[in-house]
Amino acid sequence: MDRNRTLVRTFRHTTMAKALNTAEEYAKGIREGNRVLLGQAITLVESARPEHQQLANQLIGLLLSEGAVPSQTLRIGITGAPGVGKSTFIEALGNYLTSLGKRVAVLAIDPSSQISKGSILGDKTRMEQLAASDLAFIRPSPAGNSLGGVARKTRETILLVEAAGYEIVLIETVGVGQSETAVHSMTDLFLLLLLPGAGDELQGIKRGIVEMADILCVNKAEGDRVQLAKQASVYYSNATHLLPPAQSGWAPQVLRCSAQEGTGIKELWETMEKFRAHVQDNNFFAENRRQQAAWWFQESIRDSLLSAFFQHPEVRQQLQYLEPLVLQGKISPFAAAEQVLGAFPVRLNKED
Amino acid sequence: MDRNRTLVRTFRHTTMAKALNTAEEYAKGIREGNRVLLGQAITLVESARPEHQQLANQLIGLLLSEGAVPSQTLRIGITGAPGVGKSTFIEALGNYLTSLGKRVAVLAIDPSSQISKGSILGDKTRMEQLAASDLAFIRPSPAGNSLGGVARKTRETILLVEAAGYEIVLIETVGVGQSETAVHSMTDLFLLLLLPGAGDELQGIKRGIVEMADILCVNKAEGDRVQLAKQASVYYSNATHLLPPAQSGWAPQVLRCSAQEGTGIKELWETMEKFRAHVQDNNFFAENRRQQAAWWFQESIRDSLLSAFFQHPEVRQQLQYLEPLVLQGKISPFAAAEQVLGAFPVRLNKED
Numbered sequence: 116m117d118r119n120r121t122l123v124r125t126f127r128h129t130t131m132a133k134a135l136n137t138a139e140e141y142a143k144g145i146r147e148g149n150r151v152l153l154g155q156a157i158t159l160v161e162s163a164r165p166e167h168q169q170l171a172n173q174l175i176g177l178l179l180s181e182g183a184v185p186s187q188t189l190r191i192g193i194t195g196a197p198g199v200g201k202s203t204f205i206e207a208l209g210n211y212l213t214s215l216g217k218r219v220a221v222l223a224i225d226p227s228s229q230i231s232k233g234s235i236l237g238d239k240t241r242m243e244q245l246a247a248s249d250l251a252f253i254r255p256s257p258a259g260n261s262l263g264g265v266a267r268k269t270r271e272t273i274l275l276v277e278a279a280g281y282e283i284v285l286i287e288t289v290g291v292g293q294s295e296t297a298v299h300s301m302t303d304l305f306l307l308l309l310l311p312g313a314g315d316e317l318q319g320i321k322r323g324i325v326e327m328a329d330i331l332c333v334n335k336a337e338g339d340r341v342q343l344a345k346q347a348s349v350y351y352s353n354a355t356h357l358l359p360p361a362q363s364g365w366a367p368q369v370l371r372c373s374a375q376e377g378t379g380i381k382e383l384w385e386t387m388e389k390f391r392a393h394v395q396d397n398n399f400f401a402e403n404r405r406q407q408a409a410w411w412f413q414e415s416i417r418d419s420l421l422s423a424f425f426q427h428p429e430v431r432q433q434l435q436y437l438e439p440l441v442l443q444g445k446i447s448p449f450a451a452a453e454q455v456l457g458a459f460p461v462r463l464n465k466e467d
Numbered sequence: 468m469d470r471n472r473t474l475v476r477t478f479r480h481t482t483m484a485k486a487l488n489t490a491e492e493y494a495k496g497i498r499e500g501n502r503v504l505l506g507q508a509i510t511l512v513e514s515a516r517p518e519h520q521q522l523a524n525q526l527i528g529l530l531l532s533e534g535a536v537p538s539q540t541l542r543i544g545i546t547g548a549p550g551v552g553k554s555t556f557i558e559a560l561g562n563y564l565t566s567l568g569k570r571v572a573v574l575a576i577d578p579s580s581q582i583s584k585g586s587i588l589g590d591k592t593r594m595e596q597l598a599a600s601d602l603a604f605i606r607p608s609p610a611g612n613s614l615g616g617v618a619r620k621t622r623e624t625i626l627l628v629e630a631a632g633y634e635i636v637l638i639e640t641v642g643v644g645q646s647e648t649a650v651h652s653m654t655d656l657f658l659l660l661l662l663p664g665a666g667d668e669l670q671g672i673k674r675g676i677v678e679m680a681d682i683l684c685v686n687k688a689e690g691d692r693v694q695l696a697k698q699a700s701v702y703y704s705n706a707t708h709l710l711p712p713a714q715s716g717w718a719p720q721v722l723r724c725s726a727q728e729g730t731g732i733k734e735l736w737e738t739m740e741k742f743r744a745h746v747q748d749n750n751f752f753a754e755n756r757r758q759q760a761a762w763w764f765q766e767s768i769r770d771s772l773l774s775a776f777f778q779h780p781e782v783r784q785q786l787q788y789l790e791p792l793v794l795q796g797k798i799s800p801f802a803a804a805e806q807v808l809g810a811f812p813v814r815l816n817k818e819d
Contacts, residue, residue, distance in 0.1 A: 172799070172805075175799045175802065176798065176802060179796060179797055179798060179799060180798075184796070186796070267801055270801075271799065271801065323675055323678060325709070325710075325711070326675060326678070350709070351709070353705060354705075354706055354709040357677070357702070357703070357706040358677075359676075404796070405794045408793050408796060409793060409794060411800035411801065411804075412789075412790070412793045412800035412803055412804055415800055415801050415804035416776075416804045416807055417769075417773060419804065419805075420772060420773065420776055420808065420811070421769060421772065421773075437764075438761070438764070441760050441761060441764045442757045442760055442761060444536070444538070444756070444760060445531055445532060446528065446531060446532075447524070447528065447531060447623065447626070448760050448764035448767055449524075449619055449622075449623065449763065449767050450524050450527065450528055451764055452763075452764055452767035452768045452771065453524075453767075453771075455768055456768060456771050459772070
């Protein structure tokens with residue numbers, strides 16, 4: 116509890132740090148497992164200030180070039196509709212993993228923090244036991260103006276916590292937006308939490324998310340819901356058989372657990388280990404990480420380029436004029452696009 | 468048969484047309500249902516020559532501003548794994564629709580035509596009966612260097628055939644690439660054809676396509692496959708219940724037919740009519756078309772901008788140098804992206 120408070124205080128204070136260390140000092144401290152320097156470095160990654168950004172880039176470049184970021188970590192994305200019990204689940208899984216002596220980092224991507232500037236894992240205080248462990252490091256979702264920005268920060272934070280020796284990284288997100296795609300593209304394993312019952316909570320989940328899941332787990336399999344949970348897992352088992360096969364060659368598994376009672380967590384972790392063995396054997400693990408790096412590279416270029424374009428005053432003016440005409444079907448989207456592109460001060464070569 | 472040959476000959480000849488008509492002449496001819504002028508206009512849309520493009524843009528602009536493109540047409544996307552019998556199915560559905568007195572256009576998007584310069588519906592000669600009907604207009608997939616280019620041409624062709632009075636547009640594609648997303652984003656109704664059996668053909672279908680389908684139809688429900696087809700439709704019915712609800716509020720329907728024997732086609736069309744009534748009642752039909760126009764507008768801007776960027780010599784040089792480092796994890800994708808962006812001759816404002 117005291118440690119937990121200290122942790123929270125550290126987060127606050129790092130944002131106010133006056134004298135910054137050098138990239139070399141941060142790198143050394145992180146590799147030695149210094150939590151304060153780790154927290155400060157994450158704050159640099161999350162900061163919008165150019166000098167912080169520059170230092171963060173330097174630090175990450177240093178860690179990567181030194182090979183300080185180990186490749187044998189496991190990055191687990193966790194999602195599920197609101198009410199499925201994600202926080203309790205993450206604490207239960209995290210506690211189990213630390214009980215095995217593993218070092219666990221918990222991160223989050225919460226697109227709603229764009230608006231509210233709040234964040235999931237703001238209820239971190241509820242993860243009291245996990246937060247109190249020397250083996251665990253919990254960091255709330257960064258805030259940001261765009262999902263792309265928020266996701267980028269989290270992806271770089273993964274590198275930092277891995278360099279600090281956290282071998283399992285749990286990344287939480289909510290099942291309602293595009294954040295799943297972002298989390299999916301930075302994790303090795305994607306876990307979808309479900310409720311006992313007939314899949315009603317899928318109402319709140321975006322299409323395509325079920326197909327991303329490597330493991331589905333029906334939580335709250337406890338008390339008088341045990342039977343409902345069994346029905347749900349049969350139901351989802353049948354459903355996942357219908358999905359086209361994943362690139363990983365892994366057939367999605369459906370499990371049951373009760374995060375509250377701590378049951379099923381061991382079996383879940385064993386299945387995760389099986390998944391890891393499977394994708395390491397067939398080399399998908401490494402290939403997937405390469406693909407993800409390539410994707411973020413491209414995505415990051417696209418993001419910056421498009422955002423620069425759409426912020427250009429002439430472009431904005433053209434958009435404002437043309438978009439209603441496109442929506443009303445008064446002009447072809449392609450003809451309108453050409454007109455907008457003409458407003459950008461770069462000669463663009465025509466395709467085809 | 469003779470008519471069919473004439474049609475094929477027309478396609479060939481239009482590409483060699485010497486004297487072009489004016490946009491006004493094309494518009495008038497198309498509105499009057501002149502098939503030769505319609506074919507020539509589509510050739511203009513498909514042409515890479517700037518003067519053809521310009522004339523095509525003018526023509527489409529004219530048709531849109533005159534309100535010549537009716538909004539009450541129905542655009543149906545049709546996909547399915549190779550071997551599912553798409554051509555036979557389209558002929559059966561087309562024949563049924565023309566027997567009701569409806570005017571039907573058949574278009575296609577075939578990404579493989581990028582490589583082979585061939586096209587699906589190249590087997591159009593197999594649709595002999597439909598091709599011979601005055602009420603039907605069949606056009607093979609355009610060729611092109613990119614899916615985006617091919618899709619754009621087809622989307623503009625839809626406007627032309629609708630202006631020519633074809634009230635139902637069937638757009639065929641193969642279930643193996645990204646072309647489904649393109650077809651999905653230009654149609655009102657998406658139909659997935661399936662084979663009797665336990666879904667093995669889904670092996671050949673890209674993830675996410677099942678979720679796009681408004682109607683699933685098990686084809687080849689004939690002879691000793693009737694029972695297997697029944698099993699398959701139960702199987703898919705269960706599966707689609709598990710999908711998160713579509714934006715349209717329509718629950719996907721699973722039907723059976725035999726295109727060869729012509730059974731189930733009437734029921735399928737009735738279900739399509741039900742779908743249309745549903746989405747017209749809840750206003751999704753119009754809203755979806757607006758969203759699609761907005762999507763193509765954005766997508767077209769993105770496409771051109773990104774393709775201009777990635778063709779820039781300095782950018783290509785940087786990419787060639789940095790991409791291997793990104794894949795090897797030696798540099799952060801974000802830092803690499805910044806370096807590439809620096810090579811582009813436009814000052815880009817930083818995001819966040």
